[in-house]
Amino acid sequence: MFNFDNTYSRLPEQFxxxxxxxxxxxPALIKWNEDLARGLGIQSEQFxxxxxxxxxxxxxxxxxxxxxxLVYAGHQFGQFVPRLGDGRALLLGEILDPSGKRFDIQLKGxxxxxxxxxxxxxxxxxxxxxxxxxSEGLHHLGxxxxxxxxxxxxxxxxxxxxxxxxxILTRVAASHIRIGTFEYFAARNDRENLKTxxxxxxxxxxxxxxxxxxAYFHFFRKVGRAQVELVTGWMALGFIHGVMNTxxxxxxxxxxxxxxxxxxxxxxxxxxxxxxDRFGRYSYSNQVQITLxxxxxxxxxxxxxxxxxxEDTIESYNTELESLGTLFNQRLTSKMLKKIxxxxxxxxxxxxxxxxxxxxxxxxxLDYTLSFRNLAELVKNDSDSGFFEKTDDFQAFYRxxxxxxxxxxxxxxxxxxxxxxxxxxxxxxxxxxxxVIAAALEGDFDLFHEMNAVLEKPYEEQERFNEYRSPPEPxxxxxxxxxxx
Numbered sequence: 001m002f003n004f005d006n007t008y009s010r011l012p013e014q015f016x017x018x019x020x021x022x023x024x025x026x027p028a029l030i031k032w033n034e035d036l037a038r039g040l041g042i043q044s045e046q047f048x049x050x051x052x053x054x055x056x057x058x059x060x061x062x063x064x065x066x067x068x069x070l071v072y073a074g075h076q077f078g079q080f081v082p083r084l085g086d087g088r089a090l091l092l093g094e095i096l097d098p099s100g101k102r103f104d105i106q107l108k109g110x111x112x113x114x115x116x117x118x119x120x121x122x123x124x125x126x127x128x129x130x131x132x133x134x135s136e137g138l139h140h141l142g143x144x145x146x147x148x149x150x151x152x153x154x155x156x157x158x159x160x161x162x163x164x165x166x167x168i169l170t171r172v173a174a175s176h177i178r179i180g181t182f183e184y185f186a187a188r189n190d191r192e193n194l195k196t197x198x199x200x201x202x203x204x205x206x207x208x209x210x211x212x213x214x215a216y217f218h219f220f221r222k223v224g225r226a227q228v229e230l231v232t233g234w235m236a237l238g239f240i241h242g243v244m245n246t247x248x249x250x251x252x253x254x255x256x257x258x259x260x261x262x263x264x265x266x267x268x269x270x271x272x273x274x275x276x277d278r279f280g281r282y283s284y285s286n287q288v289q290i291t292l293x294x295x296x297x298x299x300x301x302x303x304x305x306x307x308x309x310x311e312d313t314i315e316s317y318n319t320e321l322e323s324l325g326t327l328f329n330q331r332l333t334s335k336m337l338k339k340i341x342x343x344x345x346x347x348x349x350x351x352x353x354x355x356x357x358x359x360x361x362x363x364x365x366l367d368y369t370l371s372f373r374n375l376a377e378l379v380k381n382d383s384d385s386g387f388f389e390k391t392d393d394f395q396a397f398y399r400x401x402x403x404x405x406x407x408x409x410x411x412x413x414x415x416x417x418x419x420x421x422x423x424x425x426x427x428x429x430x431x432x433x434x435x436v437i438a439a440a441l442e443g444d445f446d447l448f449h450e451m452n453a454v455l456e457k458p459y460e461e462q463e464r465f466n467e468y469r470s471p472p473e474p475x476x477x478x479x480x481x482x483x484x485x
Contacts, residue, residue: 002042002093003064003095003096004093004094005096007200008091009068009091014190015193017068017114019114021057021107022058025155025156026155027054027154029152030129030150030153030167031132031452032049032052033149039097040172041096057110057154058107058111066092067090067092068090069085069090072084072181072184073246075247077245077277084115085115087115088111088112088119088122089110091104092107102175103173104173105171109166109169120158120159122154123158124158124160124165125153125165125166128167129151130437131258132169133436133448133451133452134428135147136148137427138239138428140455140458145255146171146250146254146255148169148172149171150169151167151168151170165441174250175201175205175251175252177197178246179301180246182198182298183301185197185301189304191305205222206218209222217316220299220302221320224321227291227295231291231328232328235288237263237369238263238427239264240262240282242273244282244287246297260275262430263368263427263429264284264368265367265369265477266365266471267358269284269362270283270284292321299320333351334346335422338418339422340401341379341401341405353404356396357397360394370469372419372423373423374388376419378402379405379416380416425458425459425460426462429472432468434478436451
């Protein structure tokens with residue numbers, strides 16, 4: 001069964017609204033994540049597919065479930081919106097896995113809430129399939145992320161640019177507390193509830209610091225380091241979140257809210273996916289500064305809880321933010337160097353080698369993911385696959401790179417294995433996701449199931465599924481993606 005133990009719904013009523021999910025006419029299960037369910041201690045064999053569809057379409061509430069829509073604020077593309085919240089999502093409750101670890105179970109696309117503004121609270125099929133594929137893909141690539149437990153068709157029509165079939169995703173997260181949750185109470189000068197939120201978040205996610213002096217500052221540091229680790233992981237894989245608004249950034253350091261996201265095919269520092277990001281605020285390379293900017297917003301909230309002088313507090317948070325900027329550069333450099341075979345003993349000149357490599361990829365519009373895998377084949381001189389054109393700039397890089405990796409004193413096989421362990425063959429490529437969605441809109445979910453199965457082993461050769469690792473043909477290139485609201 002589902003071992004519910006809801007704590008967020010016991011917080012003051014200003015934190016959420018109690019809402020029942022909308023009734024849908026004909027729920028049907030698209031996919032059930034059996035491995036995730038087993039890890040959560042959910043005994044799904046007790047339910048038929050029909051019962052699972054009814055549960056995860058919100059038609060049948062399980063004992064212990066207490067549906068609530070969470071309130072939060074957020075900076076959206078730099079503009080502060082004082083009241084946002086779950087406009088098309090409901091937290092069914094929190095469950096404890098067999099080890100006692102706590103997870104949120106949330107429906108996405110389950111109907112209107114008090115925070116829906118002008119929206120209908122529903123979700124079309126395409127964005128639900130996209131989030132399922134991308135979130136599970138990130139998990140198997142080794143990054144912290146919310147996960148997808150179930151995808152369900154609702155049997156109703158959702159209207160966007162055109163009529164589309166409706167669907168609901170069940171999302172699993174360590175929690176849904178965001179930087180924007182803190183902004184909501186700080187903007188109202190509601191110090192009491194801001195303190196309640198901070199104490200709750202610390203006790204739930206970072207209990208090791210709850211007895212520390214200045215625990216709120218330590219919380220800021222914990223969140224900052226989790227965010228740095230997450231976003232450097234995105235960037236090493238060529239992933240662009242697309243909407244790094246403060247209401248989309250979790251204090252747990254999990255990837256959350258997959259709308260106009262994507263993995264780069266051809267490498268570009270200024271690559272943007274979001275259809276509404278006209279000025280590149282959330283471009284690939286700008287994710288560094290946006291992470292730090294978002295953290296500065298969290299710091300500005302936590303300052304309200306300081307017991308000591310405001311000027312001293314601001315100085316300490318600013319110093320920590322500078323430290324996080326340094327850490328960001330260190331962690332991103334370390335991850336990127338591992339991708340080109342420099343596995344230890346980093347040297348100052350390695351930064352130049354890395355920029356030389358990325359500059360080469362951008363200049364020649366090479367596929368980001370496959371370039372790293374093919375570079376690994378060059379660790380042995382007799383293994384040249386012919387992937388790289390032997391231009392002057394490539395040869396200049398190659399001479400420096402070969403000398404550097406051989407200076408490590410490691411066996412060539414160990415270097416190549418190390419590179420292949422961090423450089424995937426298979427990523428959730430946008431053109432393949434579009435194929436999956438197109439087939440699903442015609443009622444065929446075979447490609448959806450197949451793609452998810454392929455992405456469960458992203459670092460392994462799967463010769464039967466080479467099309468999933470190939471970059472798009474020119475007519476297949478996905479230049480922009482959409483949030484689906």
